[in-house]
Amino acid sequence: MTSKQDQFSGTQEVREAHRFDEARLEDWMNANVEGFSGPLTVAQFKGGQSNPTYKLTTPAKTYVMRRKPPGKLLKSAHAVDREYKVITALGAQQFPAPRTYGLCQDEAVIGTWFYIMDMADGRIFWDTTFPEVDTAERHLYFDAMNRTLADLHNFEPDRIGLGDFGKKENYLARQISRWGGQYQADEEAGHFEEMDRLCEWLPANLPDEGPARVVHGDYRADNMVFHPTEPRVIAVLDWELSTLGDPLADFTYHAMMYRMPPEETAGLVGRDLAAVNIPTEEEYVTAYCERTGRSTVPNVDFYMAYNMFRLCAIIHGIKGRHIRGTASSKHAAAMSERVEPLGRLAWEQAKKAGA
Incomplete structure (x- = not known):
């Protein structure tokens, strides 16, 4: 049986329903993300039941993008703007939150709101018993x-x-x-x-x-x-x-x-x-x-x-x-x-x- 660690860890090709114009995203990041330099490669994280989450790789740095999903949404759900606000505020207090780089509320860029943050380089454990740990x-x-x-x-x-x-x-x-x-x-x-x-x-x-x-x-x-x-x-x-x-x-x-x-x-x-x-x-x-x-x-x-x-x-x-x-x-x-x-x-x- 496949473990949750195998099921949900890592990335995959972007799912058909969650694809977008990657060139438009790269243009937006060039204009809005401090220090950004392409070219940009996009993959989708396997986890993420609610807001699609993407790994954005450049020659010098790796970012993460969270976006609202496309399609009909329930009222008040998928509030990526609120995520961005709280992460930014807590990061300023040295709480372990990723550094944020920008929030986009212009749906013309990739179809839905999104924000960009740092990729945290570490381990995610999908099993609460931490079987991978001594x-x-x-x-x-x-x-x-x-x-x-x-x-x-x-x-x-x-x-x-x-x-x-x-x-x-x-x-x-x-x-x-x-x-x-x-x-x-x-x-x-x-x-x-x-x-x-x-x-x-x-x-x-x-x-x-x-x-x-x-x-x-x-x-x-x-x-x-x-x-x-x-x-x-x-x-x-x-x-x-x-x-x-x-x-x-x-x-x-x-x-x-x-x-x-x-x-x-x-x-x-x-x-x-x-x-x-x-x-x-x-x-x-x-x-x-x-x-x-x-x-x-x-x-x-x-x-x-x-x-x-x-x-x-x-x-x-x-x-x-x-x-x-x-x-x-x-x-x-x-x-x-x-x-x-x-x-x-x-x-x-x-x-x-x-x-």
């Missing part, structure tokens, strides 16, 4: 992920130029409304009982939220680049879902790996964590709390239900795009099969929280 060092990679997310949540948005990056109140209510609404609106992808129940139960059982912070929205091992040899995060990627909101929702999305089976994004359920030198959920939560000045993460079962519901809605959207022929990844069909099992798992978490 067992003795695995806990250090988990510690690096934990520390980097805590660092993000310790920034006060107003102090780093992101005070207007989103609303600061009622994050959970707005997120549940957004993703529930997108799920309900996409009739082509189908509806099912557990998600319908969650659309009703979650907004009726919201916990209190603390001060808003920058939230990544999709923080997991395969959305970061590690140093080529060290257990250190050098770049956090894929900021499409970032905004201001509840940092505990963001952290528990990341910690959701402890509640997911191996077939679901390389979850850790059923793994012998001690044998593979991975911290337990309790140890991981404690480390985050110590780094962010908290005593605990309350309402953790609600947060897990919410995050699985949200992830299910996202994958439901991928299923809809696959049906309409606009999905960014050739793996969209396999992703679509996860929708109902993930919705059932989300409802199980809700029952733990009292549903």
Whole structure:
């Protein structure tokens, strides 16, 4: 069986649906990217379910381009302009974010909005158990992920130029409304009982939220680049879902790996964590709390239900795009099969929280 590392790592020829006029892009980069010099060679990264992502190679330097996908898009989705803004602001704070070079909102160039950033030279791990890493060092990679997310949540948005990056109140209510609404609106992808129940139960059982912070929205091992040899995060990627909101929702999305089976994004359920030198959920939560000045993460079962519901809605959207022929990844069909099992798992978490 092909591993996720093999499936999603590296590049491929640009997919037919995502091709564009490369000469026009090169002209734009000549005019707008400091230090750019062609000729330009374009390949498409295998990963990237939502926004098509490209490797742009020149004789002297390698860049990455993220763009909106072509075709009919859901409202507020694929916000590459927001990605560009948050990466640029965080990079100025020495947070591990790629250097940005320019944002293009002129659809006449390649057909959709896009931005250009540095190519981070390092390792991406698609399996949460880090099988490529020596067992003795695995806990250090988990510690690096934990520390980097805590660092993000310790920034006060107003102090780093992101005070207007989103609303600061009622994050959970707005997120549940957004993703529930997108799920309900996409009739082509189908509806099912557990998600319908969650659309009703979650907004009726919201916990209190603390001060808003920058939230990544999709923080997991395969959305970061590690140093080529060290257990250190050098770049956090894929900021499409970032905004201001509840940092505990963001952290528990990341910690959701402890509640997911191996077939679901390389979850850790059923793994012998001690044998593979991975911290337990309790140890991981404690480390985050110590780094962010908290005593605990309350309402953790609600947060897990919410995050699985949200992830299910996202994958439901991928299923809809696959049906309409606009999905960014050739793996969209396999992703679509996860929708109902993930919705059932989300409802199980809700029952733990009292549903």
